[in-house]
Amino acid sequence: MCLVFVCGEEEKVVSRQPAPGACPYCGGIILAMDVERGWNFCFLPLYFKTKRRYCCSICNRSLLLH
Template identity: 65%
Template sequence: MCLVFVCDEDERVIGRQQAPGACPYCGGMIQALDVQSNWRFCFVPLYFKTKRRFYCTVCSRRLVVQ
């Protein structure tokens, strides 16, 4: 008998909007992305979380707000 446990994380972009300020590396515009991530265990959704991430539109670096 063999048991296989399948865990999966799915991320999807919900919304995009322009954020104020400029990229400290190249001076490009910053874009704010709302990302929803959900964890599934054996195709059953367990956990949902929405995060806001910031990216530069020119150099595509992920920026961290401190």
């Protein structure tokens, strides 16, 4: 007997807009991105969540807010 689970995770950038401030590492423009993450099981969507991420447009570092 063979049992196969087909699971997958998908990330998609929904929107991008400039955020106020500058990158503390290189001084570049900060981008605020809305990222939609979804999990699939056998090509059926199970879970969707949208998060906002911040990154620099020049050095591509991920930035965290404190």
